Amino acid sequence: MKMRKFLVGISCAFFMVMISIGFLVEFHPMQSALEKTQLGIKTDLPILIMNNGDLASTATSGNGTFVAPYIIENLVINGTGSDHGIQIYNTNLPFIIRNCTINHTIVGGGGIRLNGVLNGQIMNNTIIYASTGIELVDSNCTSTYNNSISYANDGMEVYLSINNSIYNNSIAYSSNAGIHFFRSSNNVIKFNTINYNSFGLLFMYSDYNNITFNTLLGNTRCILEQTCAGNYYLENHCNNGIQIASFIWAYSLIGLILGICILQLLQEFKISAGNKKIEKYTN
Numbered sequence: 001m002k003m004r005k006f007l008v009g010i011s012c013a014f015f016m017v018m019i020s021i022g023f024l025v026e027f028h029p030m031q032s033a034l035e036k037t038q039l040g041i042k043t044d045l046p047i048l049i050m051n052n053g054d055l056a057s058t059a060t061s062g063n064g065t066f067v068a069p070y071i072i073e074n075l076v077i078n079g080t081g082s083d084h085g086i087q088i089y090n091t092n093l094p095f096i097i098r099n100c101t102i103n104h105t106i107v108g109g110g111g112i113r114l115n116g117v118l119n120g121q122i123m124n125n126t127i128i129y130a131s132t133g134i135e136l137v138d139s140n141c142t143s144t145y146n147n148s149i150s151y152a153n154d155g156m157e158v159y160l161s162i163n164n165s166i167y168n169n170s171i172a173y174s175s176n177a178g179i180h181f182f183r184s185s186n187n188v189i190k191f192n193t194i195n196y197n198s199f200g201l202l203f204m205y206s207d208y209n210n211i212t213f214n215t216l217l218g219n220t221r222c223i224l225e226q227t228c229a230g231n232y233y234l235e236n237h238c239n240n241g242i243q244i245a246s247f248i249w250a251y252s253l254i255g256l257i258l259g260i261c262i263l264q265l266l267q268e269f270k271i272s273a274g275n276k277k278i279e280k281y282t283n
Helices: 002-026 052-058 246-282
Strands: 047-049 070-073 076-078 086-091 095-098 101-117 120-123 126-137 143-145 148-159 165-167 170-172 177-182 188-190 193-195 199-204 210-212 221-226 232-234
Touching (some): 047 052, 086 095, 101 120, 193 199
Parallel strands (some): 047 086, 076 101, 086 101, 095 120, 101 126, 120 143, 126 148, 148 170, 148 177, 165 188, 170 193, 188 210, 210 232
16 A cells, blocks of 8 residues: 555656646746847937848848848937838849848837848848838848837738748737738748737737747737638747647656556556455365
8 A cells, every 4th residue: 555655656757747847848038129139329320221132221231142142230210200110112133131230110110021032041130129120021032030129019020921930039929910821821930939918919800820949938818810821830938828838738747657557557466466365265
Protein backbone atom coordinates (compact mmCIF):
# COMPACT_ATOMS: atom_id res chain seq x y z
CA MET A 1 0.00 0.00 0.00
CA LYS A 2 2.85 2.39 0.84
CA MET A 3 4.52 1.63 -2.49
CA ARG A 4 1.26 2.29 -4.30
CA LYS A 5 0.81 5.67 -2.59
CA PHE A 6 4.41 6.54 -3.39
CA LEU A 7 3.94 5.77 -7.10
CA VAL A 8 0.66 7.67 -7.21
CA GLY A 9 2.45 10.66 -5.69
CA ILE A 10 5.27 10.42 -8.24
CA SER A 11 2.80 10.30 -11.14
CA CYS A 12 0.84 13.30 -9.85
CA ALA A 13 4.03 15.25 -9.24
CA PHE A 14 5.21 14.54 -12.79
CA PHE A 15 1.89 15.73 -14.16
CA MET A 16 1.98 18.95 -12.12
CA VAL A 17 5.59 19.69 -13.08
CA MET A 18 4.70 19.43 -16.76
CA ILE A 19 1.75 21.81 -16.30
CA SER A 20 4.01 24.22 -14.40
CA ILE A 21 6.50 24.17 -17.26
CA GLY A 22 3.62 25.06 -19.57
CA PHE A 23 2.82 28.13 -17.47
CA LEU A 24 6.45 29.16 -17.45
CA VAL A 25 6.46 28.99 -21.24
CA GLU A 26 3.24 31.01 -21.47
CA PHE A 27 3.97 33.75 -18.93
CA HIS A 28 7.53 34.91 -19.54
CA PRO A 29 7.88 38.69 -18.97
CA MET A 30 7.86 41.07 -21.89
CA GLN A 31 10.16 44.03 -22.22
CA SER A 32 8.21 47.13 -23.17
CA ALA A 33 8.91 48.48 -26.63
CA LEU A 34 9.39 51.89 -25.04
CA GLU A 35 12.21 50.55 -22.89
CA LYS A 36 14.08 49.60 -26.05
CA THR A 37 13.37 52.85 -27.92
CA GLN A 38 15.31 56.08 -27.80
CA LEU A 39 13.42 58.72 -29.76
CA GLY A 40 15.50 61.50 -31.23
CA ILE A 41 14.43 64.96 -32.25
CA LYS A 42 12.72 65.45 -35.61
CA THR A 43 15.39 65.30 -38.28
CA ASP A 44 13.56 63.99 -41.39
CA LEU A 45 10.34 64.87 -43.17
CA PRO A 46 7.70 62.24 -44.01
CA ILE A 47 8.34 60.48 -47.32
CA LEU A 48 5.90 59.92 -50.19
CA ILE A 49 6.95 57.66 -53.10
CA MET A 50 4.46 57.19 -55.94
CA ASN A 51 6.33 54.97 -58.44
CA ASN A 52 9.62 53.29 -59.31
CA GLY A 53 11.14 56.62 -60.38
CA ASP A 54 10.41 58.24 -57.02
CA LEU A 55 11.82 55.17 -55.30
CA ALA A 56 15.08 55.42 -57.23
CA SER A 57 15.49 59.13 -56.48
CA THR A 58 14.67 58.75 -52.77
CA ALA A 59 16.86 55.73 -52.00
CA THR A 60 20.33 56.38 -50.64
CA SER A 61 21.86 53.26 -52.20
CA GLY A 62 21.09 50.21 -54.33
CA ASN A 63 19.94 49.83 -57.92
CA GLY A 64 16.57 48.14 -57.50
CA THR A 65 17.70 44.57 -58.16
CA PHE A 66 17.35 41.57 -55.87
CA VAL A 67 21.13 41.58 -55.41
CA ALA A 68 21.25 45.31 -54.60
CA PRO A 69 17.78 46.53 -53.60
CA TYR A 70 17.07 50.21 -53.09
CA ILE A 71 17.73 51.25 -49.47
CA ILE A 72 15.81 53.76 -47.35
CA GLU A 73 17.36 53.85 -43.89
CA ASN A 74 18.27 55.63 -40.66
CA LEU A 75 15.45 58.17 -40.75
CA VAL A 76 13.92 59.79 -37.67
CA ILE A 77 10.43 61.03 -38.58
CA ASN A 78 8.22 62.77 -36.07
CA GLY A 79 4.87 62.75 -37.83
CA THR A 80 3.29 65.43 -35.61
CA GLY A 81 -0.13 64.47 -36.95
CA SER A 82 0.82 63.79 -40.58
CA ASP A 83 -0.95 61.00 -42.45
CA HIS A 84 2.00 58.61 -42.75
CA GLY A 85 5.67 58.48 -41.94
CA ILE A 86 6.78 56.62 -45.09
CA GLN A 87 4.35 55.91 -47.96
CA ILE A 88 5.26 53.85 -51.02
CA TYR A 89 2.79 53.29 -53.88
CA ASN A 90 2.84 51.29 -57.11
CA THR A 91 6.38 49.92 -57.17
CA ASN A 92 7.67 46.49 -58.17
CA LEU A 93 11.42 46.92 -57.75
CA PRO A 94 13.10 45.41 -54.67
CA PHE A 95 13.70 47.82 -51.78
CA ILE A 96 14.41 47.80 -48.05
CA ILE A 97 13.18 50.23 -45.37
CA ARG A 98 15.37 49.74 -42.30
CA ASN A 99 16.55 51.27 -39.03
CA CYS A 100 14.00 54.10 -39.06
CA THR A 101 12.17 55.61 -36.09
CA ILE A 102 8.67 56.95 -36.75
CA ASN A 103 6.27 58.35 -34.16
CA HIS A 104 3.05 60.34 -33.75
CA THR A 105 1.44 59.69 -37.15
CA ILE A 106 -1.95 59.53 -35.50
CA VAL A 107 -4.42 61.20 -37.90
CA GLY A 108 -5.72 58.09 -39.67
CA GLY A 109 -2.26 57.24 -40.93
CA GLY A 110 0.45 54.65 -40.55
CA GLY A 111 4.06 54.66 -39.62
CA ILE A 112 4.94 52.82 -42.85
CA ARG A 113 2.39 52.22 -45.60
CA LEU A 114 2.86 50.10 -48.73
CA ASN A 115 0.09 50.25 -51.33
CA GLY A 116 0.31 48.34 -54.60
CA VAL A 117 3.85 47.18 -53.85
CA LEU A 118 5.84 44.07 -54.79
CA ASN A 119 9.18 42.91 -53.39
CA GLY A 120 9.53 45.27 -50.43
CA GLN A 121 11.24 44.59 -47.11
CA ILE A 122 10.52 46.42 -43.84
CA MET A 123 13.08 45.60 -41.14
CA ASN A 124 14.47 46.86 -37.82
CA ASN A 125 12.18 49.89 -37.56
CA THR A 126 10.58 51.40 -34.45
CA ILE A 127 7.08 52.86 -34.70
CA ILE A 128 5.22 54.45 -31.79
CA TYR A 129 1.84 56.22 -31.64
CA ALA A 130 0.33 55.64 -35.06
CA SER A 131 -3.15 54.87 -36.27
CA THR A 132 -1.54 51.78 -37.84
CA GLY A 133 2.10 50.89 -37.30
CA ILE A 134 2.68 49.16 -40.65
CA GLU A 135 0.10 48.85 -43.43
CA LEU A 136 0.22 46.47 -46.37
CA VAL A 137 -2.53 47.32 -48.85
CA ASP A 138 -2.82 45.35 -52.09
CA SER A 139 0.86 44.45 -51.62
CA ASN A 140 2.36 41.04 -52.29
CA CYS A 141 5.62 39.17 -51.80
CA THR A 142 6.91 41.51 -49.08
CA SER A 143 8.78 40.73 -45.85
CA THR A 144 8.21 42.54 -42.55
CA TYR A 145 10.55 41.49 -39.75
CA ASN A 146 12.41 42.62 -36.60
CA ASN A 147 10.23 45.72 -36.17
CA SER A 148 8.97 47.16 -32.89
CA ILE A 149 5.47 48.67 -32.91
CA SER A 150 3.58 50.05 -29.91
CA TYR A 151 0.61 52.25 -29.06
CA ALA A 152 -1.28 52.05 -32.35
CA ASN A 153 -4.88 51.30 -33.23
CA ASP A 154 -3.70 48.25 -35.23
CA GLY A 155 -0.06 47.28 -34.88
CA MET A 156 -0.16 45.97 -38.44
CA GLU A 157 -2.93 45.92 -41.01
CA VAL A 158 -2.74 43.51 -43.95
CA TYR A 159 -5.47 44.34 -46.46
CA LEU A 160 -6.08 42.59 -49.80
CA SER A 161 -2.52 41.23 -49.72
CA ILE A 162 -1.09 37.77 -50.37
CA ASN A 163 2.17 35.83 -50.07
CA ASN A 164 3.77 38.09 -47.47
CA SER A 165 6.08 37.07 -44.61
CA ILE A 166 5.65 38.67 -41.19
CA TYR A 167 8.09 37.39 -38.59
CA ASN A 168 10.01 38.21 -35.44
CA ASN A 169 8.21 41.51 -34.84
CA SER A 170 7.32 42.91 -31.42
CA ILE A 171 3.83 44.46 -31.29
CA ALA A 172 2.25 45.80 -28.10
CA TYR A 173 -0.49 48.02 -26.67
CA SER A 174 -2.69 48.24 -29.77
CA SER A 175 -6.20 49.42 -29.01
CA ASN A 176 -7.65 47.05 -31.64
CA ALA A 177 -5.42 44.25 -32.98
CA GLY A 178 -1.77 43.38 -32.90
CA ILE A 179 -2.08 42.25 -36.53
CA HIS A 180 -5.34 42.69 -38.43
CA PHE A 181 -5.87 40.72 -41.65
CA PHE A 182 -8.71 41.56 -44.04
CA ARG A 183 -9.22 39.56 -47.24
CA SER A 184 -5.56 38.53 -47.13
CA SER A 185 -4.48 34.95 -47.76
CA ASN A 186 -1.42 32.72 -48.03
CA ASN A 187 0.67 34.82 -45.68
CA VAL A 188 3.24 33.48 -43.20
CA ILE A 189 3.10 34.83 -39.62
CA LYS A 190 5.72 33.35 -37.31
CA PHE A 191 7.96 34.05 -34.30
CA ASN A 192 6.19 37.32 -33.49
CA THR A 193 5.66 38.63 -29.95
CA ILE A 194 2.20 40.19 -29.80
CA ASN A 195 1.31 41.31 -26.28
CA TYR A 196 -1.22 43.49 -24.46
CA ASN A 197 -3.52 44.29 -27.38
CA SER A 198 -7.30 44.01 -27.58
CA PHE A 199 -6.91 41.17 -30.11
CA GLY A 200 -3.60 39.45 -30.66
CA LEU A 201 -4.40 38.27 -34.21
CA LEU A 202 -7.60 39.18 -36.01
CA PHE A 203 -8.49 37.46 -39.31
CA MET A 204 -11.48 38.55 -41.39
CA TYR A 205 -12.25 36.83 -44.71
CA SER A 206 -8.63 35.65 -44.78
CA ASP A 207 -7.77 32.08 -45.76
CA TYR A 208 -4.85 29.63 -45.81
CA ASN A 209 -2.48 31.69 -43.71
CA ASN A 210 0.34 29.94 -41.85
CA ILE A 211 0.45 31.04 -38.19
CA THR A 212 3.25 29.37 -36.21
CA PHE A 213 5.46 29.88 -33.15
CA ASN A 214 4.00 33.22 -32.13
CA THR A 215 3.79 34.41 -28.51
CA LEU A 216 0.58 36.23 -27.56
CA LEU A 217 0.34 37.28 -23.91
CA GLY A 218 -1.92 39.68 -22.06
CA ASN A 219 -4.28 40.26 -24.99
CA THR A 220 -8.00 40.59 -24.27
CA ARG A 221 -8.48 37.87 -26.86
CA CYS A 222 -5.64 35.86 -28.30
CA ILE A 223 -6.83 34.95 -31.81
CA LEU A 224 -10.14 35.64 -33.56
CA GLU A 225 -11.29 34.44 -36.98
CA GLN A 226 -14.35 35.72 -38.79
CA THR A 227 -15.46 33.96 -42.00
CA CYS A 228 -12.10 32.29 -42.67
CA ALA A 229 -11.05 28.88 -43.97
CA GLY A 230 -7.90 26.79 -43.99
CA ASN A 231 -5.69 28.83 -41.67
CA TYR A 232 -2.95 26.64 -40.17
CA TYR A 233 -1.85 27.01 -36.53
CA LEU A 234 1.11 25.40 -34.77
CA GLU A 235 2.78 26.10 -31.40
CA ASN A 236 1.34 29.56 -30.77
CA HIS A 237 1.59 30.38 -27.06
CA CYS A 238 -1.43 32.14 -25.60
CA ASN A 239 -2.19 32.97 -21.98
CA ASN A 240 -5.96 32.57 -22.28
CA GLY A 241 -6.12 28.94 -23.27
CA ILE A 242 -6.69 29.16 -27.05
CA GLN A 243 -3.46 27.34 -27.74
CA ILE A 244 -0.90 25.71 -25.49
CA ALA A 245 2.31 24.14 -26.71
CA SER A 246 1.51 20.59 -27.77
CA PHE A 247 4.66 19.14 -26.23
CA ILE A 248 3.47 20.24 -22.75
CA TRP A 249 0.26 18.29 -23.17
CA ALA A 250 2.15 15.34 -24.62
CA TYR A 251 4.54 15.10 -21.67
CA SER A 252 1.70 15.52 -19.18
CA LEU A 253 -0.35 12.81 -20.88
CA ILE A 254 2.64 10.46 -20.95
CA GLY A 255 3.14 11.01 -17.21
CA LEU A 256 -0.51 10.30 -16.47
CA ILE A 257 -0.60 7.17 -18.64
CA LEU A 258 2.64 5.94 -17.10
CA GLY A 259 1.21 6.35 -13.61
CA ILE A 260 -1.98 4.48 -14.53
CA CYS A 261 0.03 1.62 -16.07
CA ILE A 262 2.22 1.32 -12.97
CA LEU A 263 -0.83 1.22 -10.71
CA GLN A 264 -2.42 -1.44 -12.89
CA LEU A 265 0.72 -3.58 -12.72
CA LEU A 266 0.85 -3.19 -8.95
CA GLN A 267 -2.79 -4.20 -8.67
CA GLU A 268 -2.19 -7.30 -10.76
CA PHE A 269 0.92 -8.13 -8.70
CA LYS A 270 -1.08 -7.76 -5.47
CA ILE A 271 -3.85 -10.02 -6.75
CA SER A 272 -1.31 -12.59 -7.90
CA ALA A 273 0.46 -12.53 -4.54
CA GLY A 274 -2.86 -12.90 -2.73
CA ASN A 275 -3.84 -15.86 -4.87
CA LYS A 276 -0.53 -17.58 -4.08
CA LYS A 277 -1.14 -17.09 -0.35
CA ILE A 278 -4.60 -18.57 -0.62
CA GLU A 279 -3.20 -21.46 -2.64
CA LYS A 280 -0.54 -22.08 0.00
CA TYR A 281 -3.03 -22.21 2.86
CA THR A 282 -5.53 -24.43 1.00
CA ASN A 283 -2.96 -27.08 -0.03
